[in-house]
Amino acid sequence: MIRLRLEQFACPASLEIESRDPALPGAFVVRHAQGVSAYLNRCPHTGAPLNWQPDQFLDPQRQHILCSLHGALFRLDDGYCVAGPCQGDALSALPVKITKDRILVDYDP
Template sequence: MKPVVAERVLCALADIPDGQSKGFPAVPGAFTGLFAVRRGDRVWVYVNSCPHIGVPLDPVPDRFLDGKKQNIICSTHGARFRIEDGFCTSGPCYGESLEAVPHRIDDQGRVLVPEDAGL
């Protein structure tokens, strides 16, 4: 039997515009926030921290993607990450990856993450 993992609602899927990204502040007791990228019914969730020096990726709230909306980008030094797996394809952290957050979309259209995501 699978152990039950405590979850929390990150947002409704509809809160993330299709083809866009959205940031979420750290919950009390957490070190950093999270962000999500949506493409259609698919969502990817990551910890909002660059693997190079640990700074948040977004220069402006909810702006995690490059101009063409094809890559996640770090505002501090321009590193680029694939949306699908968080792998860095260019920049000072080349070959490293963003910290992916397990998540699921429930039957009410809510994006759920583990209670301790971001800690």
């Protein structure tokens, strides 16, 4: 279980969760107008990590998650791909719970 403070995030913003095991993908958390979502850091098109810099998962307009490899765009709230080579696919979501000022992500890399 990953525990984060809600105050760590502007809206919208993203934060990387690195895996302790190199064989497993990391994850990331996104705060958006509808709440908070978490996903595995793996593009459904190639399996590559989405970001090219730490914590940088959003497009320049901060309206979509951006795959840095092929430019696919994913909705913030559900990870659905709206543009790019994996259009129609979605990111692998992780369970998230918000309690008071904490974000709990059900993932143990």
